[in-house]
Amino acid sequence: QKEVEQDPGPLSVPEGAIVSLNCTYSNSAFQYFMWYRQYSRKGPELLMYTYSSGNKEDGRFTAQVDKSSKYISLFIRDSQPSDSATYLCATAMKYGNQFYFGTGTSLTVIP
Amino acid sequence: DSGVTQTPKHLITATGQRVTLRCSPRSGDLSVYWYQQSLDQGLQFLIQYYNGEERAKGNILERFSAQQFPDLHSELNLSSLELGDSALYFCASSVSNEKLFFGSGTQLSVL
Numbered sequence: 001q002k003e004v005e006q007d008p009g010p011l012s013v014p015e016g017a018i019v020s021l022n023c024t025y026s027n028s029a030f031q032y033f034m035w036y037r038q039y040s041r042k043g044p045e046l047l048m049y050t051y052s053s054g055n056k057e058d059g060r061f062t063a064q065v066d067k068s069s070k071y072i073s074l075f076i077r078d079s080q081p082s083d084s085a086t087y088l089c090a091t092a093m094k095y096g097n098q099f100y101f102g103t104g105t106s107l108t109v110i111p
Numbered sequence: 112d113s114g115v116t117q118t119p120k121h122l123i124t125a126t127g128q129r130v131t132l133r134c135s136p137r138s139g140d141l142s143v144y145w146y147q148q149s150l151d152q153g154l155q156f157l158i159q160y161y162n163g164e165e166r167a168k169g170n171i172l173e174r175f176s177a178q179q180f181p182d183l184h185s186e187l188n189l190s191s192l193e194l195g196d197s198a199l200y201f202c203a204s205s206v207s208n209e210k211l212f213f214g215s216g217t218q219l220s221v222l
Contacts, residue, residue, distance in 0.1 A: 032209050043113065043201055043213040044154070051209070088154070092208045097142070097166050099211050103153035 001026050006089055006102025015111050019076040023089035023102045026070065030091040030100070033065050035074045038086045038104065047087075048074065079109045114138065117202050117214035125222055129190040132217045134202030136183055140212070142166070142205045143185040145177055148216075149198040160185055189219070197221045 006023045013019055021035075031052055036044035048063035050056045056063045064073040072089050086104040114137035124130055136143050145157040156169030160179035171177075174192075179185040189196060197220050203213045 034210060036213075041199065041216075041218065043115075043215045045113070046210055046212060049210050090211070094208075097159060097161065097208055098156065099144070099208070101154045 003027055003030075003100040004089060004091055004102045006105055008103055008105060010106040010108065012108045012110060013079055015079060015081060015109055017079050017109070019074075019079050019083070019107060019109075021074040021076075021087050021089075021105050021107070023072040024070055025072065025091050025100070027091075027093070028067070028070065029093045029096075031094040032092040033063070033072050034090040034092075034099075035061075035063055035072075036088040036090060036101075038088060040085075044088055081109045081111050084108045113212040113214065115202060115204050115212050115214035117200075117217050119217060120215065121218045121220075123220045123222065124192060126192055126194060128192050128221075129188065130192065130219065132187040132189070132200050132202075132219075134185045134187070134204075134214060136185070136202075136204030137206075137212055140204035140206045141183065142208075143179055143183070144203040144205070144211065145171075145185070145187050146201040146203065146213075147198050148201060152198075154201070157187070192221045194221050 033050045035048040038044040053067045060077045062075040088104045089102040116135040141162045146154045157171040159167040203211045
């Protein structure tokens, strides 16, 4: 079983829609949770970071971690064509030295 | 701009050749990670260095090697190149294992 599972999509939504991106993870020792946005052939950009459980909001983006179900979510409100990218979730342990990435979900926001 | 610098941005070479990819981490970051991303594939962890010492190894081929120098910059050496080595190679750095910051990548094309 992979440490992090992510539906690859692709996901296509109209402009203005609410987007929900999700990952599941297997190891309850994971404490750090990240979402990265990667435009085509560019480096992944850290979008959201959460420590342990709970929600974190930044503008149109909300990251949610449910440790009881080992579920990570990213919500994008009022989606824009510029949000079209691949979104990767990632986790890490508190005293580890590795990061575990999902395979990424490809999102297209149609004007 | 993540603060992680990778050079060169593009590299075109022939099978059997050897190349060196260079990475300068963010100021203050002691850890450097190398990842490979093939077309439409996820990020594959290759190797991690912390303050000059190898810390973790992933799916790195024996033909590949890396090192981190006293000034903390890192180099990834790829030798006896094959067509299948064509990929985007990312360097990332972190000050702890909470967040990872990626460079813009080196696009390697082996012809």
